[in-house]
Amino acid sequence: MAESLRIEATEDTPLIDFDTSTGVFKVTGRALPEDAHDFFKPIEEWLQAYVESPLAETIVEMRIDYFNSAATRYIFNLLMCFEDIVDDEKGEVKILWYYKEGDDMIESKGEEMSSILELPFEMKTL
Amino acid sequence: MASRGKTDVRVVYAIYGALFGFMFPIIATLFDAFMRDLGFGVSSLIEAQKTQPLHWIIDSAPIFLGLFSCMAGIKQKEVIEMNENLEKKVEQRTEMLHEQNEELRVMQGELEDGLHRISQSINYAQRIQDAIVTNTQELQDAFADSAVLFRPRDVVSGDFPWYLKKGNYHFVAAVDCTGHGVPGAFMSLIGYFLLNKIVKEQNLLDTNEILCELHREVVRVLGQEADSDVHDGMDLALCRIDPKNQEVMFSGAGNPVYHMRDGDLMEYKADFWSIGGTQYRKRKPYQAQKFHYKQGDVISMFSDGITDQFSADGKDKFGYRKLKKHLASNHSDNLNGVHESFNSQMNNWMGDHRQMDDMLLMSVRL
Secondary structure, eight states, X not given: OOOOEEEOOOSSSOEEEEETTTTEEEEEEEEOOSSHHHHHHHHHHHHHHHTTSOOSEEEEEEEEEEEOHHHHHHHHHHHHHHHHHHHTTSOEEEEXXXXXXXXXXXXXXXXXXXXXXXXXXXXXXX | OGGGTTSOHHHHHXXXXXXXXXXXXXXXXXXXXXXXXXXXXXXXXXXXXXXXXXXXXXXXXXXXXXXXXXXXXXXXXXXXHHHHHHHHHHHHHHHXXXXXXXXXXXXXXXXXXXXXXXXXXXXHHHHHHHHHTSOOHHHHHHOSSXXXXXEOSSSSOSEEEXXXXXXXXEEEEEEEEXXXXXXXXXXXXXXHHHHHIIXXXXXOOSHHHHHHHHHHHHHHHTTOSSSOSOOOOEEEEEEEEETTTTEXXXXXXXXXXXXXXXXXXXXXXXXXOOBSOSOOTTOOOOOOEEEEOOTTOEEEEEOHHHHTOBOTTSSOBOHHHHHHHHHHHTTTSOHHHHHHHHHHHHHHHHTTXXXXXXXXXXXXXX
């Protein structure tokens, strides 16, 4: 089993808590890194390795309250990695997209991503 | 302690103790001689000593007091030495702090110097960006009632308004490049020149085709076909205004366009895909939407720096609703005034909260 990935939150980057002992992967907080590539690239690399031999069930909990346009791309990219698990029938994935009641920005971004990603996608209010 | 000279404090204490001790046998002997009427001659004092064994005990007083005193001296010496050590340490620390202070001052100077040079360089870059990218004169010449609210987060910006006239068509776009500041400004130049090239030289006139070509070109220019580390690109809302047929053709990458008429607002949604980057493996070609307009209608486009801006307490984002409401309810006012009042609304909204991203709002009365 792959080792868990945990990156603590900062003012500009979210908490990354991919726990391989529970299969719950959390992204929590704000995402507006000055260098989005720098922040997201290692996470993407970790995920690409993970989807090769994933757990039977992975639950992705997205609780982001802000992301800038660069971060949006990378976040979408991260979620897209999970499609490989489903495509290759290696396990099950569920995305839970949380947004604050009335936050139409995060809600619409979630809806857009859900319409494009071929993954079970649930919208949830906080 | 320098005032003690070289004499050891222990010796000094022992001598004082012994001298003090001598008082006891002297007084005792004199007192004894006086009480026994022996007189005060040397021989009588010796006689007093010889005949009274108590004196022998009293005579040892200088020795014991000397010893005790010497012990006190030893302690005193330790205290003095400790004090001296402490003083030395304090001196050393003070000196160290002094040196560090000096280093910090030099460093601060260097930082200030560097910062100054960087800001000068960015200010210079701003002039170039202003001259090329954010010049809105042509738009204003073509549409008398048009307005651009442009609030870079830093000095230079990743957002830019774009306008081009080609034949009967007016092309208007609000472009939001990924990043802000210097990287954003680089992207804005790429976007600006690519859009010009695509419409002016390649003669692509349909908005969806322009966006498809813009994406291909950004990918090519930034070398994103290969496994590139550059995922940058842009979101934009692009309108082609056709005054002859009173028709607008719209395509969007991420950002919508609003169409206002008599206090009503119609929204035309954009495609999800951003321009540039190879991350969307299932990318579909951009779509176009067309709508007719009446003279006096207004179209508005914007970057997400506006809708994503946090409130003063950092709890809420500006969102779409307030923007729509403001644009729809002030549709008949002069657009510069609409933007100005919107800008103050934004100022009230964000209070002391830092600006999160570049902001761009473009409105054109058709």
